[in-house]
Amino acid sequence: MGSGLLTSVLDLLGVFANGLLGGAVARSKGMDLFGFGALGLISGLGGGIIRDVLLQHGTPVALVHPAYILTALAGAGVAFVIRIEHQAWDRLFLLVDAAAISLWATAGALITLAAGLGWLPAVLLGTITATGGGITRDVILTRVPAVFTEGPLYATVAMFVAAIQVAFAKTLGAQDATGTTVAILAGITLRLIAYRRGWRLPRGLDWQPGRRVARGASRPESEDHL
Amino acid sequence: MGSGLLTSVLDLLGVFANGLLGGAVARSKGMDLFGFGALGLISGLGGGIIRDVLLQHGTPVALVHPAYILTALAGAGVAFVIRIEHQAWDRLFLLVDAAAISLWATAGALITLAAGLGWLPAVLLGTITATGGGITRDVILTRVPAVFTEGPLYATVAMFVAAIQVAFAKTLGAQDATGTTVAILAGITLRLIAYRRGWRLPRGLDWQPGRRVARGASRPESEDHL
Amino acid sequence: MGSGLLTSVLDLLGVFANGLLGGAVARSKGMDLFGFGALGLISGLGGGIIRDVLLQHGTPVALVHPAYILTALAGAGVAFVIRIEHQAWDRLFLLVDAAAISLWATAGALITLAAGLGWLPAVLLGTITATGGGITRDVILTRVPAVFTEGPLYATVAMFVAAIQVAFAKTLGAQDATGTTVAILAGITLRLIAYRRGWRLPRGLDWQPGRRVARGASRPESEDHL
Numbered sequence: 001m002g003s004g005l006l007t008s009v010l011d012l013l014g015v016f017a018n019g020l021l022g023g024a025v026a027r028s029k030g031m032d033l034f035g036f037g038a039l040g041l042i043s044g045l046g047g048g049i050i051r052d053v054l055l056q057h058g059t060p061v062a063l064v065h066p067a068y069i070l071t072a073l074a075g076a077g078v079a080f081v082i083r084i085e086h087q088a089w090d091r092l093f094l095l096v097d098a099a100a101i102s103l104w105a106t107a108g109a110l111i112t113l114a115a116g117l118g119w120l121p122a123v124l125l126g127t128i129t130a131t132g133g134g135i136t137r138d139v140i141l142t143r144v145p146a147v148f149t150e151g152p153l154y155a156t157v158a159m160f161v162a163a164i165q166v167a168f169a170k171t172l173g174a175q176d177a178t179g180t181t182v183a184i185l186a187g188i189t190l191r192l193i194a195y196r197r198g199w200r201l202p203r204g205l206d207w208q209p210g211r212r213v214a215r216g217a218s219r220p221e222s223e224d225h226l
Numbered sequence: 227m228g229s230g231l232l233t234s235v236l237d238l239l240g241v242f243a244n245g246l247l248g249g250a251v252a253r254s255k256g257m258d259l260f261g262f263g264a265l266g267l268i269s270g271l272g273g274g275i276i277r278d279v280l281l282q283h284g285t286p287v288a289l290v291h292p293a294y295i296l297t298a299l300a301g302a303g304v305a306f307v308i309r310i311e312h313q314a315w316d317r318l319f320l321l322v323d324a325a326a327i328s329l330w331a332t333a334g335a336l337i338t339l340a341a342g343l344g345w346l347p348a349v350l351l352g353t354i355t356a357t358g359g360g361i362t363r364d365v366i367l368t369r370v371p372a373v374f375t376e377g378p379l380y381a382t383v384a385m386f387v388a389a390i391q392v393a394f395a396k397t398l399g400a401q402d403a404t405g406t407t408v409a410i411l412a413g414i415t416l417r418l419i420a421y422r423r424g425w426r427l428p429r430g431l432d433w434q435p436g437r438r439v440a441r442g443a444s445r446p447e448s449e450d451h452l
Numbered sequence: 453m454g455s456g457l458l459t460s461v462l463d464l465l466g467v468f469a470n471g472l473l474g475g476a477v478a479r480s481k482g483m484d485l486f487g488f489g490a491l492g493l494i495s496g497l498g499g500g501i502i503r504d505v506l507l508q509h510g511t512p513v514a515l516v517h518p519a520y521i522l523t524a525l526a527g528a529g530v531a532f533v534i535r536i537e538h539q540a541w542d543r544l545f546l547l548v549d550a551a552a553i554s555l556w557a558t559a560g561a562l563i564t565l566a567a568g569l570g571w572l573p574a575v576l577l578g579t580i581t582a583t584g585g586g587i588t589r590d591v592i593l594t595r596v597p598a599v600f601t602e603g604p605l606y607a608t609v610a611m612f613v614a615a616i617q618v619a620f621a622k623t624l625g626a627q628d629a630t631g632t633t634v635a636i637l638a639g640i641t642l643r644l645i646a647y648r649r650g651w652r653l654p655r656g657l658d659w660q661p662g663r664r665v666a667r668g669a670s671r672p673e674s675e676d677h678l
Contacts, residue, residue, distance in 0.1 A: 203479075
């Protein structure tokens, strides 16, 4: 009960924060009111909708329960009215967003397991639930999705959280709330540390079978293969 | 009967006009025949397909009834053969397109209500039905979707039409054709007036709590937040 | 049996090759490990997933059978570790990819027919199965999809293969393996010849009713209509 309510509040807080973020991006692109609403909905609800469309187990939850649409639009509406200052909300947003992606990753993983799929799709769809909205928003804005290229661990946190959740669900059962709690706390912690310390994933390695000596030292940076 | 036939004719006319538009865009991008076909299909059928995929109530109508694919391809094919002049068809296209987005918005709203969803998703999916094809086409062409940023009311018209349709359906019942007629006529009228007068939605407001005095006058245009 | 095994091996080889290609593209864009994985999955599995989502006949096969996800990730992982040289694998990739798009086109067409749809959607979804992953990858990288604009016949090969498969299935029945064999061999042959000879589809024609004389010779290249 208590945990169900906490989950719902966190979930909608995450939708609101990401709706706000979508609206703020719409502002930076000079969009009109419709653009604010569209980006708010995509940022706040996109990940869960993509997961539900991929699972094909009925109309996406985000469309069925009006609270989701209204909350995402409310976030975008606030961003429409108020020009939000970085300094004023960076820290708060960081925390709410870390909690939201962690929660969404656990929810996506559990829903996938409940649909009868294995651990690998569960980790994948948990990650997509947490990151799909932001990726779709970036693609619509014709930017290469930020989570593929830059910045401190983000999608990795979601994948890590989903993996913890799946491991707990496979051992203690999907009903047990311990795994969700542990996974979310671990996700928030990892995200905050990664953000503060600038932890990043490695980019492509350069191992070339049989050519290491010949080319190793003098390879120009800009040389693109494929 | 008569109204069913009129609806079908309008629907396919809209598919044809948007297939033609997709083909014209393909031409402006120097695409090959396959690109013409692909953009014609996306422009003409994308909105309805997105709606049906989101609703998850069976294979999208646009894939089941061959008339849809053929009509969209026919539009793209005409755009492939003939270099269409602005002057020759601007007015005609404006009218057909205004009728098509209005019809699609009512159809999308009614289908969503029939799937058991509430008024809010019905308005949303009505709007997506009318605008989703154009948005997808723009994203594939790596343009920020035009309906988010510029031009006289377009997506707003679709939303307005869907809302009228939903209001009528909730009061007179979904079978009653009055609401559809009123909504479509209102949509065409609003679209034509908005186009002629250049009505637009507002962009983001600039209210900043506690900072209005300090920054109001001198804020540079290019300053992006977030 | 034997043909079923061959089909599975070809299918997964295609997934691996396209996962590798996705990873190579991720490298050329300076993405991190997560980007490699994401582009590998999208390139290797995107077409089949889009087909299954459009058909709405259950969770996409690529998510249900772990071999698909693992194979696509393995391809991306190889591209992450090894900087692949053009010369070393161009020919091999060309052949594997030609076989893969041909196989995917036949599979997509047969699955669509099995879902009860007609020949036209079967050809369309066969083509989408073969090309959807690459198109999605290009869109996410904010490039206009290569198959719409340039290069030797590719999507056309897929469409051609799907059409042959549908024609055989409609005459000999969907169980008969002759059509699949003929279609795949024809697809590989056409693709290799088109690649070697640089066969392309035509771009838009310039027929303008009533204006041919007046403008034919002096039309500037950059003049965009619409």
